[in-house]
Amino acid sequence: MAEVNYRHELVGAFGDPIDENPTGIMMEAAFEALNLPWRYQLLHVVEEALPDAVRGVRALGFQGFNCTIPHKVAVMRHLDDIAPDARLIGAVNTVRREGNAFIGENTDGKGFLRGIREDAGLDPAGKRIVVLGAGGASRAVTVELALAGAAELIVVNRTVQRGQQLAQHLNDKTDTTARFRPWSETLVIPNDVDVLVNATSIGLYPDVDAMPDVDLSHARDDMLVCDAIPNPPETPLIKTAAARGLPTLNGLSMLVYQGVTAFKMWTGQDPPEDVMKSALQQAFGL
Ligand SMILES: NC(=O)c1ccc[n+]([C@@H]2O[C@H](COP(=O)([O-])OP(=O)(O)OC[C@H]3O[C@@H](n4cnc5c(N)ncnc54)[C@H](OP(=O)(O)O)[C@@H]3O)[C@@H](O)[C@H]2O)c1
Structure with a gap:
Protein backbone atom coordinates (compact mmCIF):
# COMPACT_ATOMS: atom_id res chain seq x y z
CA MET A 1 0.00 0.00 0.00
CA THR A 107 19.35 33.33 -10.16
CA ASP A 108 18.45 36.77 -11.67
CA GLY A 109 21.69 37.22 -13.60
CA LYS A 110 21.80 33.55 -14.60
CA GLY A 111 18.24 33.87 -15.88
CA PHE A 112 19.15 36.92 -17.91
CA LEU A 113 22.22 35.21 -19.33
CA ARG A 114 20.29 32.17 -20.42
CA GLY A 115 17.67 34.38 -22.09
CA ILE A 116 20.24 36.38 -24.02
CA ARG A 117 21.96 33.19 -25.19
CA GLU A 118 18.95 31.02 -25.97
CA ASP A 119 16.07 33.38 -26.73
CA ALA A 120 18.09 36.16 -28.40
CA GLY A 121 20.81 33.85 -29.77
CA LEU A 122 23.67 36.11 -28.66
CA ASP A 123 26.88 35.10 -26.88
CA PRO A 124 27.93 38.03 -24.65
CA ALA A 125 31.61 37.04 -24.78
CA GLY A 126 33.68 39.81 -26.37
CA LYS A 127 30.70 42.19 -26.61
CA ARG A 128 30.42 45.88 -25.67
CA ILE A 129 27.31 46.24 -23.51
CA VAL A 130 25.54 49.31 -22.10
CA VAL A 131 23.52 48.64 -18.94
CA LEU A 132 21.04 51.23 -17.66
CA GLY A 133 20.73 51.21 -13.86
CA ALA A 134 22.96 50.19 -10.94
CA GLY A 135 20.48 48.59 -8.54
CA GLY A 136 20.01 44.93 -7.65
CA ALA A 137 18.98 43.78 -11.14
CA SER A 138 21.87 45.62 -12.75
CA ARG A 139 24.38 44.14 -10.27
CA ALA A 140 23.14 40.61 -11.07
CA VAL A 141 23.11 41.18 -14.83
CA THR A 142 26.48 42.96 -15.03
CA VAL A 143 28.31 40.44 -12.81
CA GLU A 144 27.01 37.50 -14.87
CA LEU A 145 27.81 39.30 -18.16
CA ALA A 146 31.33 39.97 -16.85
CA LEU A 147 31.77 36.32 -15.80
CA ALA A 148 30.49 35.31 -19.27
CA GLY A 149 33.36 37.26 -20.86
CA ALA A 150 31.78 40.55 -21.94
CA ALA A 151 34.60 42.75 -23.27
CA GLU A 152 33.29 46.06 -21.96
CA LEU A 153 30.43 47.05 -19.67
CA ILE A 154 29.24 50.65 -19.60
CA VAL A 155 27.13 51.31 -16.50
CA VAL A 156 24.77 54.28 -16.90
CA ASN A 157 22.98 55.50 -13.80
CA ARG A 158 21.14 58.54 -12.51
CA THR A 159 22.80 58.44 -9.07
CA VAL A 160 26.48 58.92 -9.73
CA GLN A 161 27.87 57.26 -6.61
CA ARG A 162 25.88 54.06 -7.08
CA GLY A 163 26.92 53.78 -10.73
CA GLN A 164 30.58 54.51 -9.98
CA GLN A 165 30.62 51.90 -7.21
CA LEU A 166 29.23 49.22 -9.50
CA ALA A 167 31.74 49.96 -12.29
CA GLN A 168 34.58 49.91 -9.74
CA HIS A 169 33.32 46.63 -8.28
CA LEU A 170 33.22 45.01 -11.75
CA ASN A 171 36.76 46.22 -12.50
CA ASP A 172 38.07 45.01 -9.13
CA LYS A 173 36.39 41.61 -9.05
CA THR A 174 36.08 40.44 -12.66
CA ASP A 175 38.20 40.38 -15.82
CA THR A 176 35.92 42.73 -17.76
CA THR A 177 36.55 46.43 -18.34
CA ALA A 178 33.77 48.51 -16.83
CA ARG A 179 33.19 52.25 -16.89
CA PHE A 180 30.54 54.54 -15.52
CA ARG A 181 28.61 57.15 -17.51
CA PRO A 182 26.42 59.64 -15.70
CA TRP A 183 22.85 59.94 -17.01
CA SER A 184 22.05 63.64 -16.77
CA GLU A 185 20.85 64.13 -20.35
CA THR A 186 19.55 61.98 -23.24
CA LEU A 187 21.93 59.05 -23.68
CA VAL A 188 22.85 58.69 -27.34
CA ILE A 189 23.74 55.06 -28.02
CA PRO A 190 26.71 55.01 -30.44
CA ASN A 191 27.08 52.48 -33.26
CA ASP A 192 29.84 50.48 -31.54
CA VAL A 193 27.49 49.05 -28.88
CA ASP A 194 26.43 45.39 -29.29
CA VAL A 195 23.77 45.18 -26.57
CA LEU A 196 21.67 47.67 -24.57
CA VAL A 197 20.05 46.45 -21.34
CA ASN A 198 17.46 48.34 -19.30
CA ALA A 199 17.94 47.23 -15.69
CA THR A 200 16.12 50.24 -14.23
CA SER A 201 12.48 50.24 -13.15
CA ILE A 202 11.58 52.86 -15.81
CA GLY A 203 8.52 51.43 -17.58
CA LEU A 204 7.56 49.00 -14.80
CA TYR A 205 3.85 48.66 -13.98
CA PRO A 206 2.00 50.93 -13.15
CA ASP A 207 4.30 53.49 -14.86
CA VAL A 208 3.82 51.72 -18.19
CA ASP A 209 4.35 54.74 -20.48
CA ALA A 210 7.76 55.63 -19.05
CA MET A 211 10.68 55.38 -21.44
CA PRO A 212 14.38 55.51 -20.44
CA ASP A 213 15.91 58.69 -21.83
CA VAL A 214 17.92 57.11 -24.66
CA ASP A 215 18.33 57.92 -28.35
CA LEU A 216 18.55 54.80 -30.51
CA SER A 217 18.82 56.63 -33.83
CA HIS A 218 22.61 56.11 -34.12
CA ALA A 219 22.60 52.48 -32.89
CA ARG A 220 23.85 49.71 -35.14
CA ASP A 221 21.06 47.91 -37.01
CA ASP A 222 21.78 44.61 -35.22
CA MET A 223 22.19 46.00 -31.68
CA LEU A 224 20.15 43.84 -29.28
CA VAL A 225 17.86 45.76 -26.92
CA CYS A 226 16.92 43.92 -23.70
CA ASP A 227 14.56 45.00 -20.94
CA ALA A 228 14.62 43.35 -17.49
CA ILE A 229 11.08 44.58 -16.82
CA PRO A 230 8.65 41.66 -17.08
CA ASN A 231 5.44 43.59 -16.45
CA PRO A 232 4.45 44.76 -18.98
CA PRO A 233 6.64 42.67 -21.31
CA GLU A 234 6.30 45.19 -24.15
CA THR A 235 7.78 48.28 -22.52
CA PRO A 236 8.07 51.59 -24.42
CA LEU A 237 11.80 50.81 -24.82
CA ILE A 238 11.08 47.41 -26.41
CA LYS A 239 8.41 48.95 -28.64
CA THR A 240 10.69 51.83 -29.72
CA ALA A 241 13.55 49.43 -30.49
CA ALA A 242 11.27 47.11 -32.48
CA ALA A 243 9.86 50.08 -34.43
CA ARG A 244 13.46 51.05 -35.27
CA GLY A 245 13.97 47.44 -36.56
CA LEU A 246 16.35 46.36 -33.77
CA PRO A 247 16.26 42.83 -32.27
CA THR A 248 14.69 42.77 -28.78
CA LEU A 249 14.47 40.57 -25.68
CA ASN A 250 11.79 41.30 -23.10
CA GLY A 251 11.88 40.69 -19.33
CA LEU A 252 9.66 37.59 -19.39
N1 LIG B 1 12.78 39.90 -15.22
C1 LIG B 1 13.22 39.55 -14.03
O1 LIG B 1 13.27 38.38 -13.67
C2 LIG B 1 13.68 40.61 -13.08
C3 LIG B 1 14.42 40.27 -11.94
C4 LIG B 1 14.82 41.29 -11.09
C5 LIG B 1 14.49 42.62 -11.37
N2 LIG B 1 13.78 42.91 -12.49
C6 LIG B 1 13.41 44.30 -12.85
O2 LIG B 1 14.55 45.12 -12.81
C7 LIG B 1 14.16 46.46 -12.48
C8 LIG B 1 15.11 47.03 -11.43
O3 LIG B 1 14.98 46.27 -10.23
P1 LIG B 1 16.05 46.44 -9.05
O4 LIG B 1 15.80 45.36 -8.09
O5 LIG B 1 17.42 46.63 -9.61
O6 LIG B 1 15.58 47.85 -8.41
P2 LIG B 1 16.50 48.87 -7.60
O7 LIG B 1 17.58 48.16 -6.87
O8 LIG B 1 15.53 49.71 -6.84
O9 LIG B 1 17.22 49.79 -8.73
C9 LIG B 1 16.46 50.62 -9.55
C10 LIG B 1 17.35 51.26 -10.62
O10 LIG B 1 16.52 52.03 -11.49
C11 LIG B 1 16.98 53.37 -11.53
N3 LIG B 1 15.85 54.28 -11.69
C12 LIG B 1 14.61 54.13 -11.15
N4 LIG B 1 13.81 55.15 -11.54
C13 LIG B 1 14.57 55.95 -12.34
C14 LIG B 1 14.32 57.15 -13.06
N5 LIG B 1 13.12 57.75 -13.02
N6 LIG B 1 15.32 57.70 -13.79
C15 LIG B 1 16.53 57.11 -13.84
N7 LIG B 1 16.85 55.96 -13.18
C16 LIG B 1 15.88 55.40 -12.44
C17 LIG B 1 17.69 53.57 -10.20
O11 LIG B 1 18.60 54.64 -10.32
P3 LIG B 1 19.17 55.38 -9.00
O12 LIG B 1 20.34 54.58 -8.53
O13 LIG B 1 19.54 56.72 -9.51
O14 LIG B 1 18.04 55.44 -8.01
C18 LIG B 1 18.39 52.21 -10.06
O15 LIG B 1 19.55 52.17 -10.85
C19 LIG B 1 12.71 46.38 -12.01
O16 LIG B 1 11.90 46.89 -13.03
C20 LIG B 1 12.45 44.89 -11.82
O17 LIG B 1 11.11 44.56 -12.18
C21 LIG B 1 13.38 41.93 -13.35
Whole structure:
Protein backbone atom coordinates (compact mmCIF):
# COMPACT_ATOMS: atom_id res chain seq x y z
CA MET A 1 0.00 0.00 0.00
CA ALA A 2 1.25 3.51 -0.86
CA GLU A 3 2.47 5.56 2.08
CA VAL A 4 -0.02 8.20 3.21
CA ASN A 5 1.30 11.78 3.05
CA TYR A 6 -1.06 14.74 3.00
CA ARG A 7 1.75 17.22 3.66
CA HIS A 8 3.07 19.68 1.06
CA GLU A 9 6.66 20.88 0.71
CA LEU A 10 6.66 24.66 1.02
CA VAL A 11 8.48 27.44 -0.82
CA GLY A 12 7.49 31.04 -1.42
CA ALA A 13 8.51 34.64 -1.83
CA PHE A 14 9.22 37.36 0.75
CA GLY A 15 8.56 40.92 -0.38
CA ASP A 16 6.93 44.26 0.29
CA PRO A 17 5.00 44.81 -1.94
CA ILE A 18 4.33 41.22 -2.96
CA ASP A 19 0.67 40.94 -4.07
CA GLU A 20 1.34 41.48 -7.79
CA ASN A 21 4.40 39.18 -7.96
CA PRO A 22 3.71 36.59 -10.70
CA THR A 23 6.37 34.00 -9.74
CA GLY A 24 3.87 31.79 -7.90
CA ILE A 25 1.80 31.38 -11.05
CA MET A 26 4.62 29.68 -12.93
CA MET A 27 5.83 27.67 -9.91
CA GLU A 28 2.38 26.31 -9.08
CA ALA A 29 1.80 25.43 -12.75
CA ALA A 30 5.09 23.52 -12.77
CA PHE A 31 4.32 21.63 -9.52
CA GLU A 32 0.97 20.63 -10.94
CA ALA A 33 2.42 19.53 -14.27
CA LEU A 34 4.96 17.28 -12.50
CA ASN A 35 2.42 16.17 -9.92
CA LEU A 36 4.69 17.36 -7.10
CA PRO A 37 3.18 17.90 -3.65
CA TRP A 38 4.73 21.36 -3.36
CA ARG A 39 3.17 24.81 -2.77
CA TYR A 40 4.49 28.33 -3.49
CA GLN A 41 3.16 31.08 -1.22
CA LEU A 42 3.47 34.85 -1.65
CA LEU A 43 4.44 36.14 1.82
CA HIS A 44 4.03 39.81 2.66
CA VAL A 45 7.11 40.47 4.78
CA VAL A 46 7.85 44.08 5.77
CA GLU A 47 11.47 45.17 6.27
CA GLU A 48 11.48 44.95 10.10
CA ALA A 49 9.91 41.48 10.06
CA LEU A 50 12.64 39.84 7.97
CA PRO A 51 14.62 38.18 10.85
CA ASP A 52 11.42 36.68 12.31
CA ALA A 53 10.22 35.62 8.85
CA VAL A 54 13.46 33.71 8.18
CA ARG A 55 13.24 32.07 11.62
CA GLY A 56 9.61 31.27 10.86
CA VAL A 57 10.23 29.48 7.56
CA ARG A 58 13.14 27.58 9.13
CA ALA A 59 10.82 26.38 11.89
CA LEU A 60 8.11 25.47 9.38
CA GLY A 61 10.54 23.39 7.32
CA PHE A 62 10.34 25.44 4.11
CA GLN A 63 12.54 24.06 1.32
CA GLY A 64 13.56 27.59 0.41
CA PHE A 65 12.20 30.94 -0.69
CA ASN A 66 12.64 33.84 -3.10
CA CYS A 67 13.41 37.36 -1.95
CA THR A 68 12.36 40.52 -3.67
CA ILE A 69 12.32 44.22 -2.76
CA PRO A 70 13.40 45.17 -0.04
CA HIS A 71 15.04 41.94 1.19
CA LYS A 72 17.61 40.87 -1.41
CA VAL A 73 20.61 42.31 0.45
CA ALA A 74 19.33 42.25 4.03
CA VAL A 75 18.50 38.53 3.93
CA MET A 76 22.17 37.61 3.48
CA ARG A 77 23.06 38.01 7.15
CA HIS A 78 20.31 35.59 8.17
CA LEU A 79 21.57 32.69 6.01
CA ASP A 80 24.13 29.96 6.72
CA ASP A 81 26.12 30.34 3.51
CA ILE A 82 26.12 32.38 0.28
CA ALA A 83 27.02 30.98 -3.16
CA PRO A 84 30.14 32.63 -4.69
CA ASP A 85 28.33 34.48 -7.51
CA ALA A 86 25.58 35.73 -5.18
CA ARG A 87 28.39 37.02 -2.93
CA LEU A 88 29.96 38.77 -5.93
CA ILE A 89 26.59 40.26 -6.91
CA GLY A 90 25.99 41.27 -3.29
CA ALA A 91 22.36 40.11 -3.29
CA VAL A 92 20.29 36.95 -2.93
CA ASN A 93 17.01 36.32 -4.74
CA THR A 94 16.73 32.58 -4.03
CA VAL A 95 17.36 30.65 -0.82
CA ARG A 96 17.65 26.88 -0.94
CA ARG A 97 17.81 24.35 1.86
CA GLU A 98 20.75 21.97 2.19
CA GLY A 99 20.11 19.73 5.20
CA ASN A 100 19.29 22.25 7.90
CA ALA A 101 21.26 25.07 6.28
CA PHE A 102 19.80 27.92 4.23
CA ILE A 103 22.07 28.79 1.28
CA GLY A 104 21.72 32.11 -0.60
CA GLU A 105 21.83 32.08 -4.39
CA ASN A 106 21.19 34.63 -7.12
CA THR A 107 19.35 33.33 -10.16
CA ASP A 108 18.45 36.77 -11.67
CA GLY A 109 21.69 37.22 -13.60
CA LYS A 110 21.80 33.55 -14.60
CA GLY A 111 18.24 33.87 -15.88
CA PHE A 112 19.15 36.92 -17.91
CA LEU A 113 22.22 35.21 -19.33
CA ARG A 114 20.29 32.17 -20.42
CA GLY A 115 17.67 34.38 -22.09
CA ILE A 116 20.24 36.38 -24.02
CA ARG A 117 21.96 33.19 -25.19
CA GLU A 118 18.95 31.02 -25.97
CA ASP A 119 16.07 33.38 -26.73
CA ALA A 120 18.09 36.16 -28.40
CA GLY A 121 20.81 33.85 -29.77
CA LEU A 122 23.67 36.11 -28.66
CA ASP A 123 26.88 35.10 -26.88
CA PRO A 124 27.93 38.03 -24.65
CA ALA A 125 31.61 37.04 -24.78
CA GLY A 126 33.68 39.81 -26.37
CA LYS A 127 30.70 42.19 -26.61
CA ARG A 128 30.42 45.88 -25.67
CA ILE A 129 27.31 46.24 -23.51
CA VAL A 130 25.54 49.31 -22.10
CA VAL A 131 23.52 48.64 -18.94
CA LEU A 132 21.04 51.23 -17.66
CA GLY A 133 20.73 51.21 -13.86
CA ALA A 134 22.96 50.19 -10.94
CA GLY A 135 20.48 48.59 -8.54
CA GLY A 136 20.01 44.93 -7.65
CA ALA A 137 18.98 43.78 -11.14
CA SER A 138 21.87 45.62 -12.75
CA ARG A 139 24.38 44.14 -10.27
CA ALA A 140 23.14 40.61 -11.07
CA VAL A 141 23.11 41.18 -14.83
CA THR A 142 26.48 42.96 -15.03
CA VAL A 143 28.31 40.44 -12.81
CA GLU A 144 27.01 37.50 -14.87
CA LEU A 145 27.81 39.30 -18.16
CA ALA A 146 31.33 39.97 -16.85
CA LEU A 147 31.77 36.32 -15.80
CA ALA A 148 30.49 35.31 -19.27
CA GLY A 149 33.36 37.26 -20.86
CA ALA A 150 31.78 40.55 -21.94
CA ALA A 151 34.60 42.75 -23.27
CA GLU A 152 33.29 46.06 -21.96
CA LEU A 153 30.43 47.05 -19.67
CA ILE A 154 29.24 50.65 -19.60
CA VAL A 155 27.13 51.31 -16.50
CA VAL A 156 24.77 54.28 -16.90
CA ASN A 157 22.98 55.50 -13.80
CA ARG A 158 21.14 58.54 -12.51
CA THR A 159 22.80 58.44 -9.07
CA VAL A 160 26.48 58.92 -9.73
CA GLN A 161 27.87 57.26 -6.61
CA ARG A 162 25.88 54.06 -7.08
CA GLY A 163 26.92 53.78 -10.73
CA GLN A 164 30.58 54.51 -9.98
CA GLN A 165 30.62 51.90 -7.21
CA LEU A 166 29.23 49.22 -9.50
CA ALA A 167 31.74 49.96 -12.29
CA GLN A 168 34.58 49.91 -9.74
CA HIS A 169 33.32 46.63 -8.28
CA LEU A 170 33.22 45.01 -11.75
CA ASN A 171 36.76 46.22 -12.50
CA ASP A 172 38.07 45.01 -9.13
CA LYS A 173 36.39 41.61 -9.05
CA THR A 174 36.08 40.44 -12.66
CA ASP A 175 38.20 40.38 -15.82
CA THR A 176 35.92 42.73 -17.76
CA THR A 177 36.55 46.43 -18.34
CA ALA A 178 33.77 48.51 -16.83
CA ARG A 179 33.19 52.25 -16.89
CA PHE A 180 30.54 54.54 -15.52
CA ARG A 181 28.61 57.15 -17.51
CA PRO A 182 26.42 59.64 -15.70
CA TRP A 183 22.85 59.94 -17.01
CA SER A 184 22.05 63.64 -16.77
CA GLU A 185 20.85 64.13 -20.35
CA THR A 186 19.55 61.98 -23.24
CA LEU A 187 21.93 59.05 -23.68
CA VAL A 188 22.85 58.69 -27.34
CA ILE A 189 23.74 55.06 -28.02
CA PRO A 190 26.71 55.01 -30.44
CA ASN A 191 27.08 52.48 -33.26
CA ASP A 192 29.84 50.48 -31.54
CA VAL A 193 27.49 49.05 -28.88
CA ASP A 194 26.43 45.39 -29.29
CA VAL A 195 23.77 45.18 -26.57
CA LEU A 196 21.67 47.67 -24.57
CA VAL A 197 20.05 46.45 -21.34
CA ASN A 198 17.46 48.34 -19.30
CA ALA A 199 17.94 47.23 -15.69
CA THR A 200 16.12 50.24 -14.23
CA SER A 201 12.48 50.24 -13.15
CA ILE A 202 11.58 52.86 -15.81
CA GLY A 203 8.52 51.43 -17.58
CA LEU A 204 7.56 49.00 -14.80
CA TYR A 205 3.85 48.66 -13.98
CA PRO A 206 2.00 50.93 -13.15
CA ASP A 207 4.30 53.49 -14.86
CA VAL A 208 3.82 51.72 -18.19
CA ASP A 209 4.35 54.74 -20.48
CA ALA A 210 7.76 55.63 -19.05
CA MET A 211 10.68 55.38 -21.44
CA PRO A 212 14.38 55.51 -20.44
CA ASP A 213 15.91 58.69 -21.83
CA VAL A 214 17.92 57.11 -24.66
CA ASP A 215 18.33 57.92 -28.35
CA LEU A 216 18.55 54.80 -30.51
CA SER A 217 18.82 56.63 -33.83
CA HIS A 218 22.61 56.11 -34.12
CA ALA A 219 22.60 52.48 -32.89
CA ARG A 220 23.85 49.71 -35.14
CA ASP A 221 21.06 47.91 -37.01
CA ASP A 222 21.78 44.61 -35.22
CA MET A 223 22.19 46.00 -31.68
CA LEU A 224 20.15 43.84 -29.28
CA VAL A 225 17.86 45.76 -26.92
CA CYS A 226 16.92 43.92 -23.70
CA ASP A 227 14.56 45.00 -20.94
CA ALA A 228 14.62 43.35 -17.49
CA ILE A 229 11.08 44.58 -16.82
CA PRO A 230 8.65 41.66 -17.08
CA ASN A 231 5.44 43.59 -16.45
CA PRO A 232 4.45 44.76 -18.98
CA PRO A 233 6.64 42.67 -21.31
CA GLU A 234 6.30 45.19 -24.15
CA THR A 235 7.78 48.28 -22.52
CA PRO A 236 8.07 51.59 -24.42
CA LEU A 237 11.80 50.81 -24.82
CA ILE A 238 11.08 47.41 -26.41
CA LYS A 239 8.41 48.95 -28.64
CA THR A 240 10.69 51.83 -29.72
CA ALA A 241 13.55 49.43 -30.49
CA ALA A 242 11.27 47.11 -32.48
CA ALA A 243 9.86 50.08 -34.43
CA ARG A 244 13.46 51.05 -35.27
CA GLY A 245 13.97 47.44 -36.56
CA LEU A 246 16.35 46.36 -33.77
CA PRO A 247 16.26 42.83 -32.27
CA THR A 248 14.69 42.77 -28.78
CA LEU A 249 14.47 40.57 -25.68
CA ASN A 250 11.79 41.30 -23.10
CA GLY A 251 11.88 40.69 -19.33
CA LEU A 252 9.66 37.59 -19.39
CA SER A 253 12.62 35.60 -20.61
CA MET A 254 14.72 36.55 -17.53
CA LEU A 255 11.74 35.99 -15.22
CA VAL A 256 11.07 32.49 -16.55
CA TYR A 257 14.71 31.38 -16.53
CA GLN A 258 15.47 32.74 -13.04
CA GLY A 259 12.43 30.76 -11.87
CA VAL A 260 13.45 27.65 -13.79
CA THR A 261 16.86 27.74 -12.07
CA ALA A 262 15.27 28.21 -8.63
CA PHE A 263 12.79 25.37 -9.27
CA LYS A 264 15.63 22.99 -10.12
CA MET A 265 17.60 24.07 -7.01
CA TRP A 266 14.60 23.43 -4.77
CA THR A 267 13.08 20.26 -6.17
CA GLY A 268 16.10 18.69 -7.92
CA GLN A 269 13.80 18.07 -10.90
CA ASP A 270 13.97 19.45 -14.42
CA PRO A 271 11.16 21.98 -14.60
CA PRO A 272 8.57 21.96 -17.38
CA GLU A 273 9.77 25.21 -18.91
CA ASP A 274 7.02 25.49 -21.52
CA VAL A 275 4.37 25.14 -18.82
CA MET A 276 6.04 27.88 -16.76
CA LYS A 277 6.37 30.18 -19.78
CA SER A 278 2.78 29.76 -20.92
CA ALA A 279 1.43 30.19 -17.35
CA LEU A 280 3.15 33.57 -17.23
CA GLN A 281 2.07 34.55 -20.73
CA GLN A 282 -1.50 33.73 -19.81
CA ALA A 283 -1.21 35.78 -16.63
CA PHE A 284 -0.01 38.75 -18.69
CA GLY A 285 -2.78 38.22 -21.26
CA LEU A 286 -0.34 37.48 -24.09
N1 LIG B 1 12.78 39.90 -15.22
C1 LIG B 1 13.22 39.55 -14.03
O1 LIG B 1 13.27 38.38 -13.67
C2 LIG B 1 13.68 40.61 -13.08
C3 LIG B 1 14.42 40.27 -11.94
C4 LIG B 1 14.82 41.29 -11.09
C5 LIG B 1 14.49 42.62 -11.37
N2 LIG B 1 13.78 42.91 -12.49
C6 LIG B 1 13.41 44.30 -12.85
O2 LIG B 1 14.55 45.12 -12.81
C7 LIG B 1 14.16 46.46 -12.48
C8 LIG B 1 15.11 47.03 -11.43
O3 LIG B 1 14.98 46.27 -10.23
P1 LIG B 1 16.05 46.44 -9.05
O4 LIG B 1 15.80 45.36 -8.09
O5 LIG B 1 17.42 46.63 -9.61
O6 LIG B 1 15.58 47.85 -8.41
P2 LIG B 1 16.50 48.87 -7.60
O7 LIG B 1 17.58 48.16 -6.87
O8 LIG B 1 15.53 49.71 -6.84
O9 LIG B 1 17.22 49.79 -8.73
C9 LIG B 1 16.46 50.62 -9.55
C10 LIG B 1 17.35 51.26 -10.62
O10 LIG B 1 16.52 52.03 -11.49
C11 LIG B 1 16.98 53.37 -11.53
N3 LIG B 1 15.85 54.28 -11.69
C12 LIG B 1 14.61 54.13 -11.15
N4 LIG B 1 13.81 55.15 -11.54
C13 LIG B 1 14.57 55.95 -12.34
C14 LIG B 1 14.32 57.15 -13.06
N5 LIG B 1 13.12 57.75 -13.02
N6 LIG B 1 15.32 57.70 -13.79
C15 LIG B 1 16.53 57.11 -13.84
N7 LIG B 1 16.85 55.96 -13.18
C16 LIG B 1 15.88 55.40 -12.44
C17 LIG B 1 17.69 53.57 -10.20
O11 LIG B 1 18.60 54.64 -10.32
P3 LIG B 1 19.17 55.38 -9.00
O12 LIG B 1 20.34 54.58 -8.53
O13 LIG B 1 19.54 56.72 -9.51
O14 LIG B 1 18.04 55.44 -8.01
C18 LIG B 1 18.39 52.21 -10.06
O15 LIG B 1 19.55 52.17 -10.85
C19 LIG B 1 12.71 46.38 -12.01
O16 LIG B 1 11.90 46.89 -13.03
C20 LIG B 1 12.45 44.89 -11.82
O17 LIG B 1 11.11 44.56 -12.18
C21 LIG B 1 13.38 41.93 -13.35
